[in-house]
Amino acid sequence: MSDEHTETGTGWPQPAGPARPGGPAGEPDPRPDAPDPDELSPLAPQGRPEPGDDESPVERDEHVERDESAAGAGSAGAGGSLGRLSSAAVMIGVLLVLLGFTLAVQLKTTSTDSSLAAARQEDLVRILYDLEAREMRLRQDITTLEESQRQLRSGEQGRQAALEEATRRADELGILAGTLPARGPGLAVRFQAGPSKAISASGVLDAVQELRGAGAEAMQISGGDRASVRIVASTFFLDGENGSLIVDGRRLTGPFTITVIGDPSTMRTALNIPGGVVASVARDGGNVIVEDREAAEVSALHVPSTLEHARPVS
Template identity: 45%
Template sequence: MGDPRLRRRLRAGALIGVLTALLGFAIAVQVHANSSPDNLANLRDEDLIGILDNQNARADRLRQQIADLQRTLRQLTTSGDRSAAARRQASQQAAALAVLLGTVPARGPGVIVSITDPRTRLSGEDLLDVVEELRGAGAEAIQFGGVRVSTDTAFTGAAGSVRVGGTPVSPPYRVLAIGGAKTMDTALNIPGGVGATVRAAGGELRVAERSALTISAVRTLPAPRYAHPSGS
C-alpha cells in the first residue's frame, strides 16, 4: 500500500471495473427496454402506419358492431312494447268477457226489480220475458234471485216450481241488473210489456233505479264439450 505505483494501478483497475460494470448494466437495461412488446417508440414509420391502419380498421369494425347491437336493442324494445300493449288489450278483453259471462262480480249503475206473485201464476217463461226485456234494454250483468244469468241460463218449470239454471226460485222474485237504469225502467214498464203481464197475474213489478249496484253472484264456466275454437 505504501508503493505509489501500486496504489495508482489499483485505483485505475477499480475505475475500469466500475466503468465496464456500468457498460454491462447499461447493455442489460437497454436490451430489456428494447424487448418490451409494447414499445412503439423504436418502430419504423412504415410499421407505425401499418399498426395505425390496423387499429383504425378495428375501431371501424367495433363501431359497426355497436351500431348493429343498438339496432337489435331498439327492435327488441319496440317488440316488447308491442307485446305489452297486446297483453294489456287481451286482459281488458278478458275482463269484459268475464263480466258478460258472469264469472266475476260486477258493479255499476242499474236497477233492482222486485216482482211479487201472491197467486203463483207466473211461469218460467214469464220470468224469462223479464230477463229478455232487461237484455234488450242493454243490461250487461243480471242476477236473478241468487243466480247469475248468462248465455246458457235456462228458465224452466211451471208457475210455482220455477227453476233458473237448475236452481229453484220462489216469489217474491228479486232481479238485479247493471246497465242503463232509465232505459231498463222504461222497457219493463212499457204498456203491454212484462209489467202488464205481472199485474194481470195479480202480482206487482217494482223497479228501483240505483246509481251504484253490486252483483256478487258468480258462476263457473262449463268447459265446452263439442264446440272448439276453429283457430281462424
C-alpha cells in the same frame, strides 16, 4: 078491203102494237097527255135502268164486272179494317196484362213485413226501442274500437295498449260468460205474485229478454231464501211447485229479484212500455217494483261446462 079496214076509216090496217088488257080495268085513259100505264107499274124500276133495256150484251157484262169489283173491294176493305182492329185489341190486351203483372210484383216486393203489419202498437214500440238501444251500443263499440286501433299503431305504446286491451276484453268476456263478478249502476227488479196467480217462468224470461234488449251487461236472479243464480245466455227457466222457479236446475222460491247492471233509465223504460213486463204482471194480479241502484252487485258466478269436442284455435 076487209071489215077491219072499213072500221078504222083509213082503209089501211093499223100497225101492230102492244096489246092492252081488255075490260073495264084495261080501258085506256082517254086523256091525250096521260102517262103510259106500263110506266106507272109498281114492277117497273124507278132508278137506274136494268141491264138489257138500252145496253148491249157487252155493256151489260162490263156493268156486272164493275159491280162485282166494287163489292169485292168493299168487302176486302172491311175485312182489312176488322183485321187491323182485332190485332190492335190483342196488342193492347197483352200490354195491359204485362203492366198488371209488373205492378203486382212491385207491390209484393215493396210491401212491409206481414208480422210487423199485424203487430200491436205496444210490440212495435218495444221493437223500435230495442233497435234504438242496439244502435247506440254499436256506435259506442265502434268508437272504442277505433280508439284502440289508433293506440295499437303507435309503437311501444301500442304494445302496452295491446296488453291492456287484451286484459279488458278478457274481463268483459268473463262478465258476459258469468265467470267474473260485476259491479256498477243498474236496477233491482222485484216480482210480487198476486193472490190468485204466481209469477210464471215465461214472465221472468220476458223480463230478462227486455233487459238484454235495453243493454243489460250482467244479471242474476235471487229467491226469497237469498239463493242466487247468474243469468247467462244458456240460462233456462221452468215453473216449479207452489209458485217456485227452476233456474238452471236450481229451485228458487218467491218473491224473486233480478239484479241487473246497465243504464237504469233505459232499462226502466223497456220494462214499463205499454204491454210490456210490468203491464203483463199487473194484468195477472201481481206487481213489479223497479228500484235504481247506483252500485248494483252481481256476485253469483256461473260454472262453465266442460268442453268435450271444441278446442281453441291458436
